[in-house]
Amino acid sequence: MTSANSAPKMPWRRRFLYHLQSVALHGTLALLRILPFEIASRIGGLVFRTVGPRLSADRVARRNLRAAFPDLTRAEEDRIVREVWDNLGRGAAEYAQITGLDTFDPNRIEIVGEDHLLTARDSGAPFIVFSAHMGNWEMASLAAAQRGCLLTNIYRPASNPGIDRLIRRVRSEFCAELLPKGREGARGALRAMKENRPLGLLIDQKFNEGLPIPFFGRPAYTASAPAELALRFRCRVLPVRLERLPDARFRITIEPPMELPDSGDRNQDIEALLTAMNARVEEWVRARPGQWFWVHRRWPKGG
Template sequence: MAKAAQDAPFSLRERLEDAAVALGLAGLRRLPFRWRVPVAGWLTARVAAPVLGMRRRIRDNLDLVCPGLDAATRARLEIEVPDNMGRSLIELFSPADLLQLAGQTPFEGPGLAALEAARAKGRAVVAVSGHFGNYDVFRAGLILRGFDVGALFRPMNNRLFNARYEAAIRATGEPLFPRGRQGFAAMVRHLKQGGLLALLIDQHMGHGARLRFFGRPAFTALSAAQMALKYDALLVPIYAIRQPDGLSFRVVVEEPVPHSDDVTMTQALNDSLEARVRAHMGQWLWTHRRWKEPRTRA
C-alpha cells in the first residue's frame, strides 16, 4: 500500500504546496545569506505562523507545561519559535552556505574528547539531539571534522517537497537513512562499522516509553539507547545553539550517557534536552504535539 501511494499521481495539493515552496526559495536565494536567513525568519514568524496556526499550538504547549510564564514571555516565544524555524529551513536549503557556516562553528563541551576518542578507536557513536537550534549544523560540522556521520530522517508527506528536502540534506552529507525497514537495516550496518549515527528523539512516539519531559508524560522512542547498548556505542547528547546574532552557532557536546538500561538512558536524554530548551526557549519546536496520548486500540 505504501508503494502504491508513492507511485500515485501527484495531487493538486502537493503541486500547489511545492510550487509555493519553490517560489519562496527562489525569491530568498536572490538575497545574500546574511540577509536571507533573517528575512526567512521574519516571514515565517510574521506571515506564515499566524496563517498556519503555529501560534495557537505554541500557546497550547506552553499552557500545558509552563503555565507560570508571564504574558510578555509567551508573546515573545510566539515570534521567536517560528523565526528560528524559518531561519533553520532556509539554512537547510542553502547547503553550500550551511557547510561554510558549520565549518566556522566552534565545538565545545565535556563530551568532545570522548567523541574524538571514539572515532580514533573506531567505536560507534549515537549522537542525540532534538528539534532545537539547527541540528543540521552539528551534523555538517561533524562531517567536516572527519566523522563518518549517518542520519535518520523522516520523509515528508508531500512527495514533491520531499524530493527537494532530500536533495538539500544529501548535499550537506551522507549517508541518510529514511525511517522504515530498509533505512533501519542500513542504519544498523553503519553502526556496526563504527560510524556515528545522528538522531532526534523529541517527537511523540506512540509505541515508545511513557517518560517525562517538562514534568509531563512524553512517549519517547527507546531506540537510541537500545542501539547504544546492543552495539556498545557511545551515547552522546549534542546541540547546535543559535547565538544572539541569529546567524552563528556554537555546538555543545555533553558528557556521554552512562550505559545502564534503555529507560534510564532515554530519560537522561530527555532531561538533557529539557535543560537546553529551558535555557533557550525560543529555539525548540514548540509547534510539535509532543505530549499527546497514544491511540488506543478498540
C-alpha cells in the same frame, strides 16, 4: 496478485498541489541562495513571524508552553512563541545555503567540546550523536561531516514526494545515509552500527509508539531504539546542544559521552538511559525555550 501498475494512484488534485508546492519551494530557495546569508535568515524569520500566529500550530505551541511553564505570564508566552516562529523561519531560509556553511569559521559557528567528537571518530567503533529540534538542527550533522564523520540519520519523510527529494538531495551532501522513520529506519540503524558507522538522531520528535518517558513532567512517547542500540553495542552516546546566536551565528556544544546504565535488567537500563537523554534535551529547552519546536504535539492528549 497485484502489480506495480495496479497500485492506487495519487488523486490528480493532490499531485497538482504537490507540484505547485515543489515549484514554489525550489523558486524560493533559488532566490534565498543568492542573498547574503544574514539577510536570507532575517527574511525567513520575518515571514514566519508574520504567518505563524495565523496557523493552528500557534495554538499548539501556546498550549504546550503553558503546560511546561505554568507560571508564564501572557507577555512571556507571546515573546517565546514569537521567538519560536522566528527560529523556524530562519532555519527554513538557511536551508538554501546550509551546504555552503563553514563550521570551522568561528565568526559564524562556535564549536565547544570538539574533542569528544574527534575521539569517537578516531575510535573505529560505532557511536551515537543525539540532539533536538533546536536552533538550526542541521548543524550537528554538518559539523560532523566537515570533520570527516558522516552520520547516518533517521528522518521523517515529507508527504510531498518532490519536497522529500529536495530534502534528501540537500542532506545527502553532509549525511552518509538517510533512513525513513519506522521499522525500515530501525533496521538501517542496526546495520550501520554493525558496520561501525555513527548514527545521528533527533530524539524529541512526536512518536506514537515507544516508551512513555518523562519530558517536562509529563509522559512523552519516546523511541527506544537509541537506548537499545547504545546498550547493545556499549557505544559512546554524545549529546549535542544546538543554539542560535545573534546575527545568524550558531553554537554547537558537544558534551561528554553519557554514562550507560548496567544494572543487569535490560528493560530498566533502557528506560534509565532514555530518561537521562530526555532530561538533557529538557535542560537545553529550559535554557532557550524560544528555540525549540513547540509547534508539534509532543505529548499525547491529556498527558
